[in-house]
Amino acid sequence: MSVDKDETQQRLKAAVHYTVGRLCQRMGEDHRREFSRQVIAAIAETAFRQCDVFAKDLEAFARHAKRSTVSSEDVKLVARRSTALSIYIQNKSEELNQEQRDLKKKNAGKRKSRDTEEESRE
Amino acid sequence: MANPYAERQISHSVENMAEKDAEIGFKKETVIKLLSSSFKEDKTRLSGDAALLMAELLKVFVQEAAVRSQKQAESEDCDQVDIEHFEKILPQLLLDF
Numbered sequence: 001m002s003v004d005k006d007e008t009q010q011r012l013k014a015a016v017h018y019t020v021g022r023l024c025q026r027m028g029e030d031h032r033r034e035f036s037r038q039v040i041a042a043i044a045e046t047a048f049r050q051c052d053v054f055a056k057d058l059e060a061f062a063r064h065a066k067r068s069t070v071s072s073e074d075v076k077l078v079a080r081r082s083t084a085l086s087i088y089i090q091n092k093s094e095e096l097n098q099e100q101r102d103l104k105k106k107n108a109g110k111r112k113s114r115d116t117e118e119e120s121r122e
Numbered sequence: 123m124a125n126p127y128a129e130r131q132i133s134h135s136v137e138n139m140a141e142k143d144a145e146i147g148f149k150k151e152t153v154i155k156l157l158s159s160s161f162k163e164d165k166t167r168l169s170g171d172a173a174l175l176m177a178e179l180l181k182v183f184v185q186e187a188a189v190r191s192q193k194q195a196e197s198e199d200c201d202q203v204d205i206e207h208f209e210k211i212l213p214q215l216l217l218d219f
Binding site for chain 1 (some may be wrong): 146147148149152155156157158159160161162163165166167168169171172174175176178179180181182183184185187188189191192195196201202203204205207208212215216217218219
């Protein structure tokens with residue numbers, strides 16, 4: 001069981017490392033300043049540990065709101081320490097909501113016929 | 123059953139397209155697993171919206187770390203960003219998140 005969990009952690013770490021590597025490579029190309037492998041590994045490790053902090057915060061915020069599901073409101077609270085970041089995350093959240101509303105509108109037409117079908121069956 | 127090889131090929135080409143589009147980031151599933159493994163209680167869940175937002179937040183964190191390290195390297199007139207540059211910006215980075 002614990003071996004299994006260890007392996008999952010290792011895989012997650014590898015996934016984070018991969019994404020950090022790609023992000024850093026892109027940034028290195030844009031600014032003509034390459035990152036050493038050590039730096040990429042260090043940033044990946046930091047991000048991985050920061051995730052643990054974020055998760056504990058998110059869980060505490062959700063529990064304080066008497067929820068067992070972490071919502072986007074909790075994420076907004078995690079980003080509270082920096083004004084710019086908090087505004088950025090709030091805008092992103094709005095964007096996501098807007099996207100979902102658009103999707104619903106798009107699907108509404110398609111779903112209507114299916115819904116009436118289901119209703120008649122009920 | 124669908125041919126898994128064909129599926130993989132499709133996802134691969136989609137990935138290649140995304141690479142060109144400058145859209146590099148964490149996958150939603152990865153973020154969900156990453157955060158869920160750190161929750162103290164088993165019944166705590168993560169909503170889809172929250173997962174996408176956390177993916178964005180993590181991306182910003184990594185980009186911020188990279189850009190600050192780069193700036194540090196620049197101020198020391200180094201061509202390559204090395205561990206010492208990251209070490210110098212780490213404390214403030216952690217205070218800002």
